[in-house]
Amino acid sequence: MPKSVGERLPAAPPQEVTELLHDKRFQAAVAEQATEQGRPEEEVWSEVKGYLHEMSAAHDERTSQGWVRMGEWFLRAYDVLVDEDDMHALKRLDRSHSLALAFSHRSYLDGMVIPNALAARRFSPTYTFGGANLNLPVIGTVASRTGLIFIRRSTQEIPVYRLALRSYIRQMVTNKRNMAWSIEGGRTRTGKLRPPVHGILKYLTDTVDGEEAPDVQVVPVSVVYDQLHEVSLMTEEARGGSKTPEDWRWLVRFARLQRNRLGRAYLTVGEPFSLRERMAELEADGVTGHAAVERVALDISHRLNRATPVTVTAIVSLSLLGADRALTVDEVLETVEPLAAYIDARKWPVAGAADLRDRSTIRRALAELARSGVLTAYDGGTEPVWKIGDDQHLVAAFYRNTVIHILVERAIGELALLTVSELEPDAELPAGGELQVGWEEAKRMRDLLKFEFFFPSRAGFEDDLRTELQLLVGEGVTEMTPVRARELLVNARPHLAHLVLRPFLDAYLVLADRLADRGDSPVDEDDLLKDSLAVGQQWALQRRVASAESISLELFRTAMALARHKGLLDGGEGVGSAREAFAAELREAVRRVNVIGEIAGEPVQVVLPETKSEPQPQDAS
Structure with a gap:
């Protein structure tokens, strides 16, 4: 049972809780859960009621007004700029739909920027999902009366909790409530979007399943800041430091930081879409279940990126x-x-x-x-x-x-042109000639970086690259030669590969080198990360990597996800050679971004590490 269940509730349970407890479908689901677990139904009912009370929230008008004023005080470091045209269009949608506001998460302040902006424009009340780690004594009681729903992050071993949360969300949509949550799950540590998590979204897709099911409009919402007081703390974590626990002392320190002005916060709205219609489209294409949820999550992330303005x-x-x-x-x-x-x-x-x-x-x-x-x-x-x-x-x-x-595809296009420009005169070419060599290189880089960035589908990615080539050439490109590719590269403005991709590829190379050093042996992931941090710091001092920004746990974790995808973390005969090939592939990628830097007139003197052997790079499938 949850701790202090019911202590922070208003005098009467919120409408959604009352309706759920009398809902026959929910009653049947609880009975089924009791049967599956072999437990008395009364015991499961007691547990599920406790969870509903723990997560439920309400909108008390007086408390909400005070919360808005407190939010304004926390946001005193910023002027908040909102795209009023987008908000006006969203207001029309608000009149007839439940809105699911999926926001990017760069700061704890996001949870104040969004509800305050909506409240100031008289939107329907918004219920915001937040981590249970933020449910601090006293303030958690107040926050729950302003629409803040505290949820647990790890629920795999608590099926009754998942049932309660799924049912609560379904009832919120049925009642046309507006909900907001971070599609990333937690704050980004690098500034760019993290991979989306599927928990809340999975429950929303379950809700809209069925002919008579209610619909929900998914609304990507981007919040970006000129600067953030939190960033220095997050970068300490990226260097291996411990995360500061959220308690009253943390909250007081966080509030004090906001005394110093830091410019503006920008709230922009991406293109909304009907979740039920999107799920139907995917089902028509044969995409169902978890794969469909993943596709929707990526749709949201793409739209969030498109909505994020350049600062x-x-x-x-x-x-x-x-x-x-x-x-x-x-x-x-x-x-x-x-x-x-x-x-x-x-x-x-x-x-x-x-x-x-x-x-x-x-x-x-x-x-x-x-x-x-x-x-x-x-x-x-x-x-x-x-x-x-x-x-x-x-x-x-x-x-x-x-x-x-906004710069990644252009940077990959530059590397594709460089690959064509370096072709030997007697090189054996595929059916599509030199241009096909460029496409294949771009796709290989896309696969190498697919755990770092959100790319469109392969067809969409190729369309974007054609757009980039048109910007370089001024017209469509149907053929390419090494001389033409070199000419385009030399005359291109701006050159981006060394500015955009080098920090990530350098970090990947550090981890790949430490992985290759382990030969055929199995890998302890925590040990590999620790080793990468230590050796990465050495390489930064030796200028074996271009910048200290590459020495980051966040980047090493992404590199490890790629290595895991390639099957390089488990030990076994022959895996050492595959690890060497992975390191060689990254060494070559780093060499090429450095060449782009030289073409741009910004050479960086780095000493690339040598490997024990020089195997051919693996195919990045």
Whole structure:
């Protein structure tokens, strides 16, 4: 039974709980659960009621008004900018549908930005799912009366809890309640979207299943910030530090941090869609069950990325991380100019409609980043210069990564062109010739990075690459030669592969090297991560990797997911050779992004590690 069940409830159970307890379908489900577990039905009923009371929430008007004021106080570090046109369209949808607001999660503040923005525009009350770790004494009692639903994160061993939560969500949709939850499950540690979790979404898809089932409109909601006080703590975790537990002391420290102004927070709304219609489309295509839930989760993530605007902070961080030296304002502008042109050409939104080419806009972003300690400024010479501060590379990378999704396909396209440009005159070519070589290289890189970024389907990915080539050439591309590919690369603006992909590939190479060092032996994953952190730090000092931002547990974990997918973590005869091939594949990928850096005029002097042998790279299937 849950601890302190019922202590934080209003005087009467919320409507959904009362209705569920009298619902015949729910009563039958509880009886079935008791039979499956071989337990008395009364015992299971007692347990399920306790869980319903634990997770249930209500909207008390007076408490909610006070909560909004507290949210405004917590958000005092920011001016919150909302796209009013999007919100007006969403308001019309709110009148007739239950809205499932799936938001990106970069900060604990997200749970205040979204409900406050909706309440200020008189939306129907929103119920927000939050981790039970945030259910602190006293404040948890208050929060539950403002629509905050505290749920447990690990429920695999508690089938009765899962039954209660699934049924509660179904009743919320039936009553046309609006719900909000993080599709990532928890805060990102890198700035870009984490892989989606399926818990809440799975229960929503169960709810809309059936001819007479209620529908729900899924609404991707992006919240992005100029800067965040939390980032330095998250980067400490990425270096192997312990996560600070959420308690009253943590909350007080978090509140105090917000005293210092950090610019703006931007709330934007992605394209909504009917969950029932989307599930029907997938079923018609033969995609059902867990695979369908995965596809919907990826749909949401793609729409979230498309809705996320480019911030000036992100572009300035990208410029300085790429240079990894002090730059003047003019040098930053020179780096930003081709990026701004590219963003315009791709019609990506810019936060606050800022002009990325405006000198005062860039100077202000530099000053704000210096004030928060991300950059250091030196003005003792002929003109001021700025550089990434000591131990601040992961912080700057967090801000850059908020927009990295718009640059990845262009970066992969550059590597595909480089592969074509390096073809030998007598090279054996596939049926499609040199152009086909480029496509195959792009697809190989897509597979190598598929655990890091959300790519469209293979067909959609190829369409995007054609768009990138059209931007480079000015017309459709039907053929390619090594000379033409080299010419396009040399004249391209901007060059992105070294700025976007090198940190991830460097991190993958560190882990692949430590994995190869274990030969055919089985791997303890925690030990491999610890070893990668230690050796990665050594490589950063030796300049075997381009930047300290690659030495991150988050990136090593993704690399390990890729290695696991390739079957490289289990020991056995021959796996050592496959591990060597994996390291060789990554070493070659790093070499090629460094070549792009040299073409861009930003060579990085790194010493790539050698392996025991030079096996051929594995196919990345």
